[in-house]
Amino acid sequence: MVDILYERHIKSELDLALESARIVNLIGPRQIGKTTLVRGMLGNGHFVSFDDENVLAAIEADPQGQMQILIMSANGEPIIIDEVQRSKKIALTIKRVVDADRRMGQFLLTGSSNVFVSADVLNSLAGRVQTLKMLPLSSAEIDDAGPCLILDWAKESGELNALPPCRSISKIEVIDRIIRGGYPEIRHLSERSRQRRYREYIDTIVDRDVADVMKIRLPDSMRRLINQLAVRTGNEPNMTDLGDKVGLTRQVVGEYVDILERLSLVIRLPAWTSGEAGRDIKQAKCHLIDTGITAALRGLAAGDFALGKDQTPLGALFKTYVFTELLKCISLQRDEWRLYHWRDRRGREVDVVAESGNLVVGFEMKASSTVTRADFDNFDVFKSGPAAKWDFLGLVIYTGDQVLAFGDRQFAIPVSIFSSFPKATTQS
Known part of the structure; x- marks a missing residue:
């Protein structure tokens, strides 16, 4: 090849x-x-x-x-x-x-x-x-498109007619891209070879790169921790529970996660607060940096998400996929943006909150080709509560193929938007 x-x-x-x-x-x-x-x-x-x-x-x-x-x-x-x-x-x-x-x-x-x-x-x-x-390949780089400037669009317009036409990508193709990941030399391999290479990659990280940052006494515990983080990607990890499962103290788990973050294998998404929302959850979420690695560690293949199969694991992978797509394009926007998540004590949450100036953009991820008004309910809670003093725009990213308006600056947008901006929009 x-x-x-x-x-x-x-x-x-x-x-x-x-x-x-x-x-x-x-x-x-x-x-x-x-x-x-x-x-x-x-x-x-x-x-x-x-x-x-x-x-x-x-x-x-x-x-x-x-x-x-x-x-x-x-x-x-x-x-x-x-x-x-x-x-x-x-x-x-x-x-x-x-x-x-x-x-x-x-x-x-x-x-x-x-x-x-x-x-x-x-x-x-x-x-x-x-x-x-530098992070693994973005969808735009894979498709030879321009960088995704969706946050620029949100700040400058927020009007649907200002978005580029979304590429036509089926849900099956989205799942395939999630499972393959963004490592240039690995993503093209056959399923069995790809999963083996990703697992070997983790062994290399533990055996070589981790040692460059800090000498650890229990490399096998580090491997087990990475596996557990793969199962929990996109969630707020309980360090005590993680420690119990991998045989480490809570403090050591925290130190190991710090090492993995320094190596860009794990990304922590901090909690958003307006400064007044005292009841909001302050725990960061942890995402593995690549869904191909995550799927390989969990032994998940595209066939595991066929019609009639349990779609629960796909939801977590899809959240991590969209979050990392945002992460890969954030430095290419004209303005400075920061990414967070939000959840209150009643469990209502916004998967990603992007903040710049007085604007916050909420992202909800739905690994489905259909979307309903109920998918925007958490946006309503968020913008009328902790974000009441902010300008707000809400986006549900889904696997369908239509851009849909749900009123009051809230839209459903196909996940293919991340590879739909033309190269002509690339900033000089």
């Missing part, structure tokens, strides 16, 4: 970052295409990978000396360091270089976690480093 080279939307951000920062730090999960992207962008840069044990050993033994060799070899071009998180000494070494040289775009670093996490290093590098996060 010929490899497909996807056009990644983060490239435009990366180009700008190289013009405005001495160090550009591109972080994201392993095997999502970071190396392919940076090597394709910078054909003249000097590339080195710390996955090469010899190179890593040399850097750790003599970071200053090896850095001088890299600088001479680069001859003024950017130095590209792949899997940079594997070195414990590189951050301070790079800091010394950029302190003495003010040129932009000197270093382009890629890794599964941020090497600049030390408070001392962060403070001393203020204004010198820009960190970008």
Whole structure:
């Protein structure tokens, strides 16, 4: 099979970052295409990978000396360091270089976690480093469409006639895309091979990437924890209950989840509050970053969601799928947005709340090809209660094929909207 080279939307951000920062730090999960992207962008840069044990050993033994060799070899071009998180000494070494040289775009670093996490290093590098996060493929990238600008649309118009026509994608195709996930080298494999590769991928994360962040005593417990988080994706995890199931204390579970978040395998979605809604739930939700991994860990295949089968697992996968689609396009909007969830003590909730300025956009996910007015009930509670002082727009994302209006700035929109914006709308 010929490899497909996807056009990644983060490239435009990366180009700008190289013009405005001495160090550009591109972080994201392993095997999502970071190396392919940076090597394709910078054909003249000097590339080195710390996955090469010899190179890593040399850097750790003599970071200053090896850095001088890299600088001479680069001859003024950017130095590209792949899997940079594997070195414990590189951050301070790079800091010394950029302190003495003010040129932009000197270093382009890629890794599964941020090497600049030390408070001392962060403070001393203020204004010198820009960190970008790259995630698995979005639907728009898979379909060779423009980035989804649905939040720009919500802020600038909110009118249905301003939305692009939604692509025609059947529910079966949506399920297939959810099950395949967004890892470029894995998603095209056959079902059995794909599930095996995703499970092996988790083993690699635990055995290598986790150790780069923190030495853990119980790697098997970490694997069991990831499996449990896959079952609970899109939910508010009970750390005590998780600890009981995987044989860890509540505190250690929290530490392990922190590690997985640093590695971009798990994303925590914080709770939204207006500042006055004292009875709202404050617990964050946890989503695995990729539905392909989630499905593989749960042993779910597309056939498990055929007519007559239990659709409950699909609901959770669909929520995570839509949330991660929003996450992948949020940095490409013109304005700054933050994502949250909302739930009150009576269990009424909004799956995702996007906030920018005085506008909040609520997203409810429904893994069904039909939608009714009852699917908007929680929006009514939310906008008349905790969000009463905010401008509000409510969207139910579903697997149907029609854009529908349900009154008072509330709409049902097909999930295909995430790959329906044309390339012409891409920001320069």
